[in-house]
Amino acid sequence: xxxxxxxxxxxxxxxxxxxxxxxxxxxxxxxxxxxxxxxxxxxxxxxxxxxxxxxxxxxxxxxxxxxxxxxxxxxxxxxxxxxxxxxxxxxxxxxxxxxxxxxxxxxxxxxxxxxxxxxxxxxxxxxxxxxxxxxxxxxxxxxxxxxxxxxxxxxxxxxxxxxxxxxxxxxxxxxxxxxxxxxxxxxxxxxxxxxxxxxxxxxxxxxxxxxxx
Numbered sequence: 001x002x003x004x005x006x007x008x009x010x011x012x013x014x015x016x017x018x019x020x021x022x023x024x025x026x027x028x029x030x031x032x033x034x035x036x037x038x039x040x041x042x043x044x045x046x047x048x049x050x051x052x053x054x055x056x057x058x059x060x061x062x063x064x065x066x067x068x069x070x071x072x073x074x075x076x077x078x079x080x081x082x083x084x085x086x087x088x089x090x091x092x093x094x095x096x097x098x099x100x101x102x103x104x105x106x107x108x109x110x111x112x113x114x115x116x117x118x119x120x121x122x123x124x125x126x127x128x129x130x131x132x133x134x135x136x137x138x139x140x141x142x143x144x145x146x147x148x149x150x151x152x153x154x155x156x157x158x159x160x161x162x163x164x165x166x167x168x169x170x171x172x173x174x175x176x177x178x179x180x181x182x183x184x185x186x187x188x189x190x191x192x193x194x195x196x197x198x199x200x201x202x203x204x205x206x207x208x209x210x211x212x213x
Contacts, residue, residue, distance in 0.1 A: 001087045002042045004095035004137075004144025006167045007031065010043070012079040013057060020064035022072060024048075029056040031083050040100070042084040044168075045142035045179035046070050047100025070102045071141075071177045080168050082142040095144030096137035102179045103187075104128055106140075108172050109154070118159045119148065120169065124180055126153040130190050131182040139181040143167050 007030065014025035026043065032053055035041060039050045041058065046066060052059040067073045087093070110121035122140065132138055134150045143163065149156035164170035172178065 002047070002084050002098040002100055002142070003087055003091070003093055004084070004098045004139045004142060006082040006084055006143055008083045009166075009168060010058075010081050010083045012075055012077055012081065014059070015075040015077065015079075018061070020067070022062045022067060022075065023059070024062060024072075024075070025057050025059040026081065026083070027057050028083055031085060032056045032058050034085060040086040042082070042086075042098070042100045042142045044071065044081040045098075045100065045139055045181055046072065046102055069105070070179050071105055074177060080171070082167050084142055096139075097184050098139045098142070098144065098181060099184060100142075101181065103131065103182050104180050105177050106180045108174050108176045108178060110156075111172070111174055116158075117161075118164060119156050120159060120172070121149075121154055121156045122178060122180065123154045128180075128182065129153065131187050133183075133186055136186055137183045140178045141168060142179070143169055 008028050010026040010028035010031065012024065013027045016023050031041065035050050035053055035058055037050055037052060040047055041050055048060045050058050050060055062072045104124050106122040106124040108120055109123050112119040129152055132147055132155060134147055136147050138145055138147055138155060140157065145157040147155050148158045159169055
């Protein structure tokens with residue numbers, strides 16, 4: 001579990017194909033010093049398992065399913081990625097609940113700089129339109145952000161200078177792909193009310209009364 005508050009920007013130093021997977025290595029002195037084999041780490045919005053730690057570098061494997069659903073297949077040596085360590089039970093929840101399970105890959109279609117901040121507009125498949133609300137939360141490449149505007153298949157987020165400085169979103173350009181994870185609480189509510197995962201919702205007035213509501 002993560003919060004979407006990036007702790008370091010790592011640099012890809014290896015991204016080699018191994019069958020249908022990619023064996024990756026990321027240089028990050030800050031994160032490597034706090035991680036051990038078996039730990040979870042959020043890499044560009046994707047939960048990954050640390051398989052080795054060597055000096056300032058952590059390594060792991062992105063399987064075929066990860067490559068299919070995320071931007072990992074675009075990685076090249078030197079590519080920069082947002083990193084976040086897993087949330088501890090006694091940590092502050094400063095962003096929002098992020099699982100590291102990407103819902104879809106979006107595309108940056110507009111970058112707008114105004115006197116009040118920088119705005120990024122991202123498009124994605126319209127089937128996800130019910131999975132977010134205006135002024136709700138979303139994670140882009142692992143960064144917890146607030147949705148400023150919404151329209152069908154598009155969301156716009158506002159970036160403060162600190163986010164631009166501390167994450168890879170400060171350097172993204174129009175046409176760049178980004179990993180998107182919608183708010184877990186919103187998705188759960190939608191699935192309960194629409195039966196989006198396993199048929200019709202089982203939540204009704206009788207169940208609520210039985211549960212003491």
